[in-house]
Amino acid sequence: MERPAWAPRNIDISVPSVSRIYDYYLGGSYNFEVDREAARKAMEFMPGLPKIMQANRAFMRRAVRFAVGEGVTQFLDIGSGIPTFGNVHEVARAADPGARVVYVDHDPVAVAHSEAVLAGDEGTGVVAADLRKPQEILASSEVERLIDLNRPVALLLVAILHFVEDEDDPYGAVAELRDALPPGSMLVLTHASYEGIPLSEERAKGTVDVYEGIRNPLIMRSRDGIARFFEGYDMVEPGLVPMPLWRPDTAPEDDDRWAFSGFAGVGRTA
Numbered sequence: 001m002e003r004p005a006w007a008p009r010n011i012d013i014s015v016p017s018v019s020r021i022y023d024y025y026l027g028g029s030y031n032f033e034v035d036r037e038a039a040r041k042a043m044e045f046m047p048g049l050p051k052i053m054q055a056n057r058a059f060m061r062r063a064v065r066f067a068v069g070e071g072v073t074q075f076l077d078i079g080s081g082i083p084t085f086g087n088v089h090e091v092a093r094a095a096d097p098g099a100r101v102v103y104v105d106h107d108p109v110a111v112a113h114s115e116a117v118l119a120g121d122e123g124t125g126v127v128a129a130d131l132r133k134p135q136e137i138l139a140s141s142e143v144e145r146l147i148d149l150n151r152p153v154a155l156l157l158v159a160i161l162h163f164v165e166d167e168d169d170p171y172g173a174v175a176e177l178r179d180a181l182p183p184g185s186m187l188v189l190t191h192a193s194y195e196g197i198p199l200s201e202e203r204a205k206g207t208v209d210v211y212e213g214i215r216n217p218l219i220m221r222s223r224d225g226i227a228r229f230f231e232g233y234d235m236v237e238p239g240l241v242p243m244p245l246w247r248p249d250t251a252p253e254d255d256d257r258w259a260f261s262g263f264a265g266v267g268r269t270a
């Protein structure tokens with residue numbers, strides 16, 4: 001089996017990974033045939049998946065610019081994925097050159113690529129850690145080096161929480177992070193949902209089964225279930241909405257029905 005030079009030694013390249021499948025949806029090249037096969041299978045059920053991912057990235061970029069505009073220039077991006085076009089530090093720095101970003105992921109390929117892309121960049125850091133263990137993230141040397149916990153932080157949980165099952169207490173992890181960050185901090189979040197998908201739940205389930213098959217269940221929460229992650233935050237206008245409707249740069253930014261699957265929102269603590 002192919003093992004390109006960029007693949008970390010310790011990974012099993014016969015098992016698809018969420019971050020490499022996502023890289024494939026976005027047109028990246030850090031993926032293997034096993035990942036592409038899983039992605040193609042998921043797309044048989046939901047052909048609009050790449051559209052959803054593009055809407056997700058576009059929302060993330062708008063939210064980062066919004067945060068900087070509100071004076072929040074420190075970012076903790078958990079589930080950051082494999083670096084691709086328009087990364088958080090690039091968008092943030094275009095708005096404020098002093099912006100700082102800590103990228104966190106539990107996937108070895110995402111971590112290795114982030115480290116390669118960011119080598120020598122003093123204003124960014126990479127942490128190999130799991131959202132389910134927030135204290136490990138908060139205690140990491142990179143968070144300590146880059147994030148001043150006396151100033152507001154933008155916590156990015158973009159397209160990650162739908163990979164954390166209820167039994168792993170995602171609400172508890174999000175609350176722990178909220179409590180560790182100072183007032184005025186933000187939560188920037190997107191999440192998959194059956195609500196808004198332009199096809200039957202039964203058919204969308206085909207995609208969910210693909211992720212189940214690679215032991216990375218995709219949890220499609222309801223809008224109400226997603227809104228609960230914002231407990232303790234005041235919602236920024238326009239609230240929790242389909243991704244293209246969150247403060248679009250142009251109206252309508254994208255009228256592809258697939259882009260309206262799932263929800264995006266930003267909250268801020270008082």
Ligand SMILES: C[S@@+](CC[C@H](N)C(=O)[O-])C[C@H]1O[C@@H](n2cnc3c(N)ncnc32)[C@H](O)[C@@H]1O
Binds near residue numbers: 018129130
């Ligand atoms: C769909 S990608 C999203 C990447 C990026 N946030 C974006 O929206 O473009 C989801 C990422 O979350 C990571 N991930 C999933 N569960 C995680 C966990 N429990 N802890 C840390 N990272 C996780 C995956 O490895 C993957 O890189």
